Amino acid sequence: MSLAAAATAQAQASTSNFVAEHLKSPDDLSKIVALRKKLLKEQATLDAKLKSGAKEQLEATREGLLKLQATKKDMAGIREAFAEIEALADGADSRGAKTKGAEAFAIITEVSQIHRNFVQTATMLQKLSALPGQVDELSVWLEHDQEDAMGPATYLLPLHFHLSKLEAFRNETVQTARRSAAADVQNQIADYFAPLDNLVKAFEEHLFALGRNIMDLAREGRTNVVVKVLKIVDKESKEDEKAAAIRLAKKANLEGASRFRSVVANARVIKLYRPKVLGGMERAAKELFEEAWNRFAAENPMGLLNNLDWIYKDLELVKEEIAPLFPEDYNIFRWYVKAYHKILGTMLKDRILATDPEASSLLTLYQFTKEYESTMKQELGVDVDWLKPSLLGGKEQEIIDDYLSLIIKKIDEWSANLMSDEVRAFVARENPPDEDTEGLYGMQGAVILFQMVNQQMDLAADSGQGSILTRAIDHACKAMANCQATWMRVLESEFKKQYEAKNPDEIVGGLVEYVIALANDQLKSADHAEALQNRMEPLVSQKYKVQIREAIDNAINGFLDVSKRCTQVLVELVFADLRPAVKELFQFPAWYAEGTTTLITETIRDYSQDYASHLNPNLFEVLQDDMIERFLLAYIGSLRKCSRLRMPGAADRMRQDTEDVMTLFTGYGREEEMKEKLEVLNQIIGLLTASSTMAFLSYWSFAKAHGPQLAFVEHIWRQRDDLERSDVAAIMESCKRKVAAEGLTEIPETGATIVHRAMQAYSASASTGGAIGAASSLFANVVTKVGGSMMDTATAAGGSGGWRGLLGGGGSSGSGASRIPPSA
Template sequence: MESLNENSKNGKKVKIKKVFKETYALLKVGGGNKKKEKNVTKPNLKAYLEVGLEKLSGTSTKHNKQKITIKENMQQINNSCLEEQQPTINLLPKFNKVPQINHNNVGTNETLEQVQEMHQFINRLQGILEQDIEDSFSPTNTNNLLFVHNYLLQLELSRDNTMQEACTASQDIINILRSYFIRLDKFSNYFTNYLWNLSKILMPLAKNGQASTVISSIAKIIEIEEAADERAINQNQLDSKKSFRVIKSYRINFFYQIDNSILNLFNEKFKNHGNSLLQLLDNLDFVFDDLILVKDEIDPVFPSNYNILTFYVLAYHRNVYKCIESILQNDPDTETILRLIGWVRHYYIFMEKNLYFYEDLMEPNLLNGKEQSLIDDYLNLVRSKFHEWKTNLIESDIKEFTQRQNSPEFDSDNFAKLPGAPILISMVRQQIDVAMKSASYQLLIDVVNECCIMMSEIQQTWINLLESELQRYLNNQEECADEIIIYIVALANDQLGYTDFIGGLLNQFTSSLPEEHIKNINNLFNNLTNGFFNVATNSINTILDIIFNDLKSPFKELHTAKWYKVDTMGDIVFTLKDYTDECNLHLKSYNFYKLMINMLNRFVIAYLESMRNKAVTFRMPHCIDKMRKDIHSISQFFSQYIGAQELTSRLDVINKLHDFLGTSKESVHLGYYSIRKSYGDVPRKYLKYILSKRNDFDPITMMKINKILKDKAAEAGEYNGERTVFSEIVIKDLEKQKPELMKDVQEAFHNMQNISSRSLRKGKKKNYLSTINNIFQNRNK
């Protein structure tokens, strides 16, 4: 029995030796001393590297600079090995003795010894990798990675060929052979795991400047392994002698590792920032830098048919989509929605501009086609918020404006202001800033439009309130007088603050938006600015309404019997000065100047209207001197605030009326031409009326003057020029007085006709004419 077992063992030994002998020719690299080993190993490694350089030179044509760098680094690895710059090479055992066992007729003990030497060599290779694992970013790793893979590849080839030759042997022999290569199998797995670990950190390696070294080595190894897989597959398909190589599918596994690393990267971002939607969105910006790094550093070192950049772009896109969906599903607020829209728009622009990937090529769409729906939702939220803010804000300001329990606020320049203006500006500024981050020009215009609508509604609210408060004041001055002027001053000042704010926004948009969008925004802002100026103008006019309401009585006294006895114009100047001093302290300069100009215009109109008051009597020539003294007094007041040329121009109409009023009946036509030349729309009836108030013109004279005025007005023709101050004068009451005047004239002429028909003496006729004159003189007193 023992003899049979011994024979069986001897038979197995013979078959194993035969297998090693037949595979010897496939892996023969020599078997002498160290010198011979070096002479054989180095050329093999050199040939391996040269093939690598040759293949690498054709992998990509996109970045010549990167190709040159990679080639230089590979050449450096080659030189490093050939010049024995790595001490580990000299320590390597003669692992190639394994296939020489049968050739040298060595027995079982020597076979085991040589297998042990192979294991020791593998241990040394693994030691090299273990050192590299401790510092994956070491600049020497690229040399070691290619070096170890070169020998690993030869060992695996020896193993595969050995198993190929032993395929017809018994299962026991195959099992023994497999046991010899278990250590090699484990090391191969160890190397593969290390390669995949490196593949998971391609991005950090590239950032560390190792794209042309470590990453290019990874690319070369995958390419070589893929080629070996392809040869094995072809052999299996075409040759009856099947290859024993295990198909590794490095390329597929490599992309799998990248995909997992990208997934883990995004999961980590979501884990750290998922509780804050805005933080999560802000922390997605790394995508842009990463993909540029892939394009510039990683993609060029791989064969072009690997499409590394495309893989990264699509992998990143899938994960970005998940993050965007997560944000959308968590009911984002208005700011987040706009930021999200802006980020997505920037994302697609970046992809197209920098990476040449268009939106329609990347699926799924980040917003699932919901961008317009999100914009509409946002605009609805903006409208709702604006309505809420406007209601609360305007109610608060209206309450303070109408109750006026305290004085309004004053800024550092002592200008009055209302509390709501800064709040409104802040709200609008916030919404526009958020809209600008959306990177959507149309959305920005829509938001600006909503802001303009809200502010326009507020403008109209103030205009209506000014009207109602003025009426309330006129109806009950004692109750409503307190602080009303200073509050209106504050309102007028706020409008200038709004216009400055809108002007700043327009300047900002002009420098950052395309011209075609600027036109739309410019139209919106122009209308809004005009609205603010309109509120300011209404405020100033309301102040003037209050002032001139207080001056009604003094203006009614002008040119009446009382006027000749007292200094009525002095009262008017005193009242104007009192109001002006208050406004000058707290009204912004632009509004104050406008107030004074409008005040002067109001004075001129009130003065012109006062000249045709019912109780007016122009006592010639004394009245002309007194009237000119009045105008000198008012001129001195306004000259403190208005330039001499402007003041003279606006008071010119009064001076010309004084001249016209003082004209003789013989030169009235010249006076008319003079005033008509400067003020083409001066009503003839107005001129006729003030002349009729002269105490030295009788009705007969006035009839002649009226005929002259009519004739000269007809000669001058209809006036179609620019409107003057006379367009502001109300003359309807002149028409009301006309029947009364005509009645007196008709009565006088009736008496004269009776006198003529009775052929009275001339002296008696004069008495009747005197009676007629007395009638008119009594009416004019």
């Protein structure tokens, strides 16, 4: 689009906006006349201003053109004058011969050059003769300043001023000699200037020493000395730049380069004072760090980290006192920060990190780097880019990972060693388990395990990272799970040995005591795990609380599973002794006459008394539930297996058995709960005593509680010697029709009942040929499933601590140091 078109479009847009602004309603049309007059007036004003401006611009342009013409005339005149001078200098006439004036000009030029040479020679001789005295005097000045390294440096600037002149004289003299003088003359000149060279060298050493001590000078209040040093460095840096620029210009044959004094430029030695002074300052900083290392880290490298506060004080001094003395282009505060940062980082990486420090040292190192960066940024206002790369070269996360790996390694090592010792003691059973003041058996495993775990978790918490603590807890819980799995295997192995032993001499005694101790120990571990959870959760955010809770809940669940299995084994050990008696249940004549169940209940009572004395009360309640479950499985299973029931003797004996069992289990409390569990025996007695006309009513109350169980009920009625088979068939037909009509399922909605589980055991015994072994296996599976849901139920009911309520409340006791002989 052209400029005219653009201007037209803009004008149209402006006009539209104007009309839209002033003509907003029909009433505004009456204002058009007034608006037109206003616009004409504004147009006249603008036209007048434009005419006046155009006139002024025209006058300025005319004046500029006149000045350009005058300048052009002046340039032409100058050019003509130079041409005349050049013609006079050449002195040639029309025939090409030199004029007298030209010859005279050449003679004058030669005489002037000779005069200048004489003056320069005289001046050089004068300077050469005065040089030794000047060197001696300047040496005295230098010695005076060197006597007090932290003094006012009175002669520093005068020394530099005079030495600079002497150096320039030396450089020109040496350069001139190199062009025209013989080698022996050059050697003589070099020898003559040797004292000056030594003095210059000593001066530079003194200057660089002051540069190295800039921090100390500022600390002593000698900021004026710092300024003198910087003035000298700045002066020499500019001279270096000037000489280097002349050399580069001459080398590149740039226009005008030949006009510079090549002698001075070529003779000067580039001194590079600025990088040398900065290098000395860096070496001084390294010496500071080296001194700190020798003082604080000679025996313990980590001691250095506790004695580095001087870094912040030094940098504060630089920021407040030294930085204002330096030219801005030095950025001296940034320079010091980066120098200290680099030196410290190298020292930490090469002297601490490279030595494979322990976990606590790694954490201390990591925390120091974080505090260091925070202090630098917040207190000193350091730019984050000045601290790159980080002190540890970006290995901070790697350090944390190594730290976590060391924690994990310790957990694995200690838990493996602990389990090795504990399992060895459990299997050998050379000494009785520990017993606390309350008489409860116990082991040292729980205390030692959680001492170790808490120690390592504290180290993980010290990292200040929720992810590290969570990962450490998760691994600790996995280690606990491994311990639990080991105990399960050992427990099953030792129980199997005892259960299958043909001769008592083949087994090691004391298994009961050690199983009790293990059960108590595992419950105690659940307490410790819950305490760990309560202590660690507040240290992390909600994100990690969920993970920690889940991991520890699983660990608690595992401890409860082991405790539960221990109670099962204790129950099975009882019934292992009762195998002969269980076989006689419902058998003639033993069960009818000799009171087989009385023998069973008395044996259970003896075992229970021992268990109650040494088993945690919460676990004893669980054991009682397991014991009654196991008894009912055996009792009902024997009933299902019997071949004949002699009535009414069988009913009378079963009533007496029920009373004996009720007396046994209600003796340990929870009377109503025990009666509810044993109610199934009364229902079975009802089936056993019902007449043919009343049998259906007894069955239906039984079926509603335990499911149809038609095979079991039919077996009981068929084995009764007081019922005819035809009556039994008729009753069963009625029962089957009722069950079908009501839609009763084999397992009630409330879950599998004891009768159902007993029938499962009976079915298993029919296939394996061992009723007692099948009942034992079924019992273990059943109570494991029931116990496995304990943690889930407790968590849903009241958090991870809710499992205590399911066990009856209260915690486990610690194990003491006293010993008792194992019971029989």
